[in-house]
Amino acid sequence: MTDAMLSAAPELTVTDARLDGVASTAVAPEPAPSAPGSSPEESESDLDQPIRSGWLLKFALPTIMSTVAMSAFGIIDGIFAARIIGPAAFASTGIAFPLLSFFMAVGLMLSIGGSALVAKRLGEGRSHEARSIFTMLTVVTGGSAVVMSAFGLLFPDLLLAILGADAHLGPLVLEYVRPMLFVGPLMMLGFFMQQYFITEGKPNLGFAAVGVGGVVNIGLNFLLIWHLDMGLHGAALATGIGYSVPALFGVLYFSRNRRGTLYFIRPRWSARELGQASVNGASEMVTMLAISVTTVIMNNILMETIGYQSVAAASIMFVGQNLLMSTFMGFATGIAPIISFNYGAQNRDRLRRLFTRALWIIAGLAVAAIAAGWFLASPLTIIYVPRTTEIYSLAVHAFRISLVGFIFMGVNMFASVMFTALNNGVVSGILSLFRTLIFLIGMLMLLPNLLGADGVWLSIPAAEALGVVMSLAFFAAMAKRYGYAGKAPTT
Secondary structure, three states: OOHHHHHOOOOOOEEEEEEOOEEEEEEOOOOOOOOOOOOHHHHOOOOOOOOOHHHHHHHHHHHHHHHHHHHHHHHHHHHHHHHHHOHHHHHHHHHHHHHHHHHHHHHHHHHHHHHHHHHHHHHOOOHHHHHHHHHHHHHHHHHHHHHHHHHHHHOHHHHHHHHOOOOOOHHHHHHHHHHHHHOHHHHHHHHHHHHHHHHOOOHHHHHHHHHHHHHHHHHHHHHHHHHOOOHHHHHHHHHHHHHHHHHHHHHHHHHHOOOOOOOOOOOOOOHHHHHHHHHHOHHHHHHHHHHHHHHHHHHHHHHHHOOHHHHHHHHHHHHHHHHHHHHHHHHHHHHHHHHHHHHHOOOHHHHHHHHHHHHHHHHHHHHHHHHHHHHHHHHHHHHHOOOOOHHHHHHHHHHHHHHHHHHHHHHHHHHHHHHHHOOOHHHHHHHHHHHHHHHHHHHHHHHHHHHOHHHHHHHHHHHHHHHHHHHHHHHHHHHHHHOOOOOOOOO
16 A cells, blocks of 8 residues: 555544544544434445345355456466476476465455454444555555565475475476565455455456456466466466456555545554454454465375375366355355445344345355266366376366265355354354364374275365354354344334
8 A cells, every 4th residue: 555545535634532442543533323324325335235135146246256267367377287387387386376375365364354344334334434444454464465475485495395395396386486476465465355346335346357367367378388488487477467456456446436435545553453354354364274284284195195196186176176166255255245234234134134045045056066066077177187197087086076065165154254244253263263174184184094095085075064063053053142043023
């Protein structure tokens, strides 16, 4: 965030204010409405709508498409790496994936956790405060990304050891990772901005930015790998720049658009609100960090038992899984600001309607994901490797076994995002920690010893099955507190 962006804000009187119990020097807040839902600004919000299944799907669809498109960025790199450079290069992109997950983890923590706080403020009619928090979190996200990138560039050997790269694949992994670190801050801001386009009530703008980024990614892959023969270095640059487009689009939009609900103003620095946003989004960070950790563990198990061919097969399986999972995540994050807004407005009737309709939609998405995954397993794998290879057989088998987990996955993802949206990061974090780390590591330690390689592929569905038990238990335990289930009061 530059000084020029912040100076674009209207001149405001600075007062010594005490907001939410935190003493700070802050801009004078806008006059608060007499009651939630009574301000003209709030009534104009795109989040303030009656809850209907068709409207929920329509509102979430651009976010679903954006999430799928961002997942496809990795597919594009993999295709060029596998087909042009070779299987070892493709395996290297799989080993480097946890680094990208780490950037996503921090970006999602501050975006989803922060947007829950911001949307709740909007629902309460406290729009100026929402903008101030949003601006602060944008600056913190960019600064955190710079620190993380600097660490990776200064200690590459330590980074390779953490990722689990051996002596054979280490140089290839480093060739792919180093350019990613240079564009890491913009990548993280790209993940961050996506959620705030939704909170702004403009998910279509987020999808447009991701679409442009996808076109840039494909074009640069052709140019840098196919024509200029830059190998994995070119693949990483193409992906990093593609991910950066939403960041640049978001910074321009929120700097210049003064008529929307959200835009940059002078930030109010509040450790309490930063902590709230971080706790709210802890589950999303836990999820992405857990993916990084468990991917490293899984890759090490596969390297020891089968070899790099199985790592390449697992990378293809993860590509397919991520495409299908992104529909669940896109839907959940797409409606999360609606949950936060209505929670802030204390509209429990809408929360009940939203909860019920969301579960029915997730059930439909689960059926569609399993059917699509079964038929897409072979065509998706052929994109990367010929049908006659060992990698093809391993990947198709692994992908189809893992589809069992989609029976439970959508409910688990929705539960985590919903409690984040309700500003209960503790419950959301517990669900994510057990589902994506504790249960999964436990299954990875147990099932391969009993079932061999199939135990590796089955570990994810087994962890999801255990996770759904916890999700349903917390749904029941928290229903009365938040009012998202049960009959509406008759008074």
